[in-house]
Amino acid sequence: MKTLSLVIGIAAALAATGASAQSINLTGIYMCVDMCRGSQLAHVTQNGPALNLLTEAGVPAQAWPDWFAPASRIWIDAFNQGAIYSPDGMVxxxxxxxIWHRGLPPLRRR
Incomplete structure (x- = not known):
């Protein structure tokens, strides 16, 4: 009986985590502003909870909501690190x- 209760509890916790995961779309072009490894623009493409990243160094990676904070963090397994994003998805x-900021750099006037 204890085993059944434990299994039901774990299933409920996993369902609640999935429902609260990532309510913001991070798709966009980002400019690296600190601790950059390259000079290119970074790209994020989100499809449901899955994210495809292309870093400022041109390195592709996949990410998904972090298990412990799915509404505010992502986990990038290829880099063995996570990232926190702002509530508006701009940073x-x-x-x-x-640090990446969403948006294109200002145009240079000639």
């Missing part, structure tokens, strides 16, 4: 200190 800050 992504990686655990190694790299």
């Amino acid at each position: 992504i800050q990686f655990d190694n200190g790299t």
